[in-house]
Amino acid sequence: MFVVFKIEKRWILKEVRNIAIIAHVDHGKTTLIDQLLKQSNVFRKNQVVQEQFLDSNDLERERGITITSKNISIPYKDVKVNLIDTPGHSDFGGEVERVLKLADGVLLLVDSFEGPMPQTRFVLEKALQLHLKPIIVINKIDRPDNRPEEVLDEIYDLFIDLEANENQLDFPVAYASGKNGWAITDMDDERKDLIPLLDIIIDNIPKPIFEEGSSQMQVTTLDYNDYVGRIGVGRVFRGILNKKNPLSIIKRDGLTHGINIKQLFVFEGLERVEVDQVSAGDICAIVGVENVDIGDTIADSENPEPMPIIAIDEPTISMNFTVNTSPFHGKEGKYVTSRHLNDRLQKELQQNVALQVEDTGSPDTFKVSGRGILHLSILIETMRREGYELAIGSPKVIYKEIDGKKAEPIESLVVDVPSELAGKVIEIVGQKKGEMVKMEQKGSLTKLEFHIPSRGLMGLRNRILTATAGEGIMHHRFYQYEYFKGSIVQRQSGVLISMHTGASTAYAIDSLQDRGKFFIEPGDTVYQGQVVGEYNKDNDIEVHVQRGKKLSNMRSSGADKAIKITPAIIFTLEESLEYIKDDELVEVTPESIRIRKLYLDPNERKRYNQKK
Numbered sequence: 001m002f003v004v005f006k007i008e009k010r011w012i013l014k015e016v017r018n019i020a021i022i023a024h025v026d027h028g029k030t031t032l033i034d035q036l037l038k039q040s041n042v043f044r045k046n047q048v049v050q051e052q053f054l055d056s057n058d059l060e061r062e063r064g065i066t067i068t069s070k071n072i073s074i075p076y077k078d079v080k081v082n083l084i085d086t087p088g089h090s091d092f093g094g095e096v097e098r099v100l101k102l103a104d105g106v107l108l109l110v111d112s113f114e115g116p117m118p119q120t121r122f123v124l125e126k127a128l129q130l131h132l133k134p135i136i137v138i139n140k141i142d143r144p145d146n147r148p149e150e151v152l153d154e155i156y157d158l159f160i161d162l163e164a165n166e167n168q169l170d171f172p173v174a175y176a177s178g179k180n181g182w183a184i185t186d187m188d189d190e191r192k193d194l195i196p197l198l199d200i201i202i203d204n205i206p207k208p209i210f211e212e213g214s215s216q217m218q219v220t221t222l223d224y225n226d227y228v229g230r231i232g233v234g235r236v237f238r239g240i241l242n243k244k245n246p247l248s249i250i251k252r253d254g255l256t257h258g259i260n261i262k263q264l265f266v267f268e269g270l271e272r273v274e275v276d277q278v279s280a281g282d283i284c285a286i287v288g289v290e291n292v293d294i295g296d297t298i299a300d301s302e303n304p305e306p307m308p309i310i311a312i313d314e315p316t317i318s319m320n321f322t323v324n325t326s327p328f329h330g331k332e333g334k335y336v337t338s339r340h341l342n343d344r345l346q347k348e349l350q351q352n353v354a355l356q357v358e359d360t361g362s363p364d365t366f367k368v369s370g371r372g373i374l375h376l377s378i379l380i381e382t383m384r385r386e387g388y389e390l391a392i393g394s395p396k397v398i399y400k401e402i403d404g405k406k407a408e409p410i411e412s413l414v415v416d417v418p419s420e421l422a423g424k425v426i427e428i429v430g431q432k433k434g435e436m437v438k439m440e441q442k443g444s445l446t447k448l449e450f451h452i453p454s455r456g457l458m459g460l461r462n463r464i465l466t467a468t469a470g471e472g473i474m475h476h477r478f479y480q481y482e483y484f485k486g487s488i489v490q491r492q493s494g495v496l497i498s499m500h501t502g503a504s505t506a507y508a509i510d511s512l513q514d515r516g517k518f519f520i521e522p523g524d525t526v527y528q529g530q531v532v533g534e535y536n537k538d539n540d541i542e543v544h545v546q547r548g549k550k551l552s553n554m555r556s557s558g559a560d561k562a563i564k565i566t567p568a569i570i571f572t573l574e575e576s577l578e579y580i581k582d583d584e585l586v587e588v589t590p591e592s593i594r595i596r597k598l599y600l601d602p603n604e605r606k607r608y609n610q611k612k
């Protein structure tokens with residue numbers, strides 16, 4: 001097929017390949033694409049190139065995870081290779097599934113030690129269903145504990161398990177170290193660069209078919225920018241999309257109306273280059289079409305035909321977002337009113353496809369639903385960085401009805417654990433209604449697989465880490481809705497609640513240490529009703545953490561009567577969200593994450609508990 005060229009500085013390339021990079025979280029997708037970019041000279045001379053170039057927003061960099069998929073392209077041997085980086089975390093699985101529609105093939109990366117993981121299975125299954133050509137990359141071969149032969153066997157087993165056909169089973173394999181920038185086809189080959197991988201791509205991924213006819217483009221991802229608003233990204237499936245032709249948009253419900261595309265872009269290297277037209281087989285971005293949405297078809301007005309509908313994942317979890325009403329509200333954040341909160345959530349809806357926001361009985365509270373704790377906590381984390389303050393209620397799974405019966409989301413959970421500790425993990429997961437479906441040896445580890453209600457995952461990571469001295473590693477992803485499994489014991493321990501407002505003292509904390517574990521350090525200022533620690537027993541108690549003499553800053557707490565205080569437990573945002581009970585909130589500000597009682601006043605709390 002031919003790409004039509006208008007602008008001189010564009011690469012003169014004859015062909016296109018569209019390929020999505022898919023894998024379990026952290027198996028090295030973004031690192032590999034970064035290296036491909038570096039080796040293909042798409043950066044300007046003297047351009048300072050950061051590590052993890054593609055994980056471009058702060059939160060992505062800091063956490064080392066990809067949150068949104070990205071489109072780039074590289075030139076190789078007269079071919080334009082469109083590469084789509086996808087997020088590996090299961091909360092973003094819906095996004096991966098959608099962007100697979102852009103591709104004709106996939107690079108399935110598998111860590112040379114870890115082997116296939118739950119998300120590997122999920123993304124491969126989707127790719128096979130769409131009849132995409134898979135290329136296997138056994139990645140991180142530089143790992144000292146690599147076991148490529150076994151991993152390759154496991155990949156074969158996975159293909160067979162997923163009922164791949166003969167053709168799909170006949171996949172090419174590369175061994176790579178994305179980080180060190182090389183790929184080989186035989187373990188004895190010289191480890192030099194990524195050219196062997198590019199050759200495999202060019203030789204194996206089918207060229208897009210140029211389908212003649214009136215144009216058709218379908219939007220699979222949304223982007224947003226304050227200046228131009230929503231941007232739709234998708235592939236042209238038929239004909240040539242020319243922004244000067246009369247064009248129409250066909251919405252999900254079939255409604256069709258005329259549109260003007262203000263700007264049309266294709267992806268070149270890391271940039272978007274403006275063009276007048278894009279031919280079938282290439283990927284593009286459109287600007288200036290109001291309310292453009294996932295699944296919309298853009299077509300020639302003379303013959304507007306819709307593409308098949310794209311399913312959007314339904315949310316499985318919801319949390320209430322409320323204005324911050326703690327005594328410390330407004331001290332650390334810039335945006336604190338319900339109006340701010342509402343505007344920000346509405347803006348988020350412009351591009352966060354799997355998100356839903358509903359009003360509640362109170363104008364200060366919004367019910368926000370998404371695909372998992374991480375999906376929502378990324379939003380909360382982004383908001384606090386932007387200067388928002390808010391309070392979040394405990395996460396609730398979203399129930400459905402199936403055949404008139406209550407059904408709940410079930411997740412597939414994998415725990416890798418040193419074999420001698422497997423028994424402990426099975427016991428803990430069992431208490432949360434987890435059912436073991438598989439047990440396998442993996443090097444010196446045992447890999448346990450369970451099906452468990454989403455509810456059962458709350459706080460599970462912490463319990464497993466504690467029980468295995470930090471050696472148990474768990475991953476989970478949404479599996480399906482099943483009939484309600486019955487009640488699950490929530491957190492059993494009660495909490496220590498601050499009786500007063502003010503700076504805590506080492507003296508007070510020291511004298512309370514045998515009651516439980518603290519979430520605050522001596523000197524931290526806390527308020528009445530704030531949760532300052534976990535109690536050893538199952539009820540809550542109020543504690544006086546401001547008691548006693550204040551230590552001067554000059555003296556270390558250790559010098560004072562040889563006080564030895566256990567370091568505070570500091571929860572991440574996700575851990576806090578998983579920790580809280582129904583009568584507690586997580587207060588989030590740009591500087592702090594605090595846990596508090598819903599009712600700060602002890603009498604109101606008492607009344608609430610009596611009503612329960």
Ligand SMILES: Nc1nc2c(ncn2[C@@H]2O[C@H](COP(=O)(O)OP(=O)(O)OP(=O)(O)O)[C@@H](O)[C@H]2O)c(=O)[nH]1
Nearest residue numbers: 025026027028029030031065066088140177178179
């Ligand atoms: N040893 C080794 N480590 C690697 C290699 N490639 C990536 N890593 C490391 O693995 C971690 C994850 O790499 P990423 O490229 O961010 O992984 P990803 O698949 O994009 O992760 P998500 O986007 O979160 O799904 C980072 O710490 C990398 O430095 C490799 O070839 N060898």
Ligand SMILES: [Mg+2]
Nearest residue numbers: 029030065066
């Ligand atoms: Mg990534």
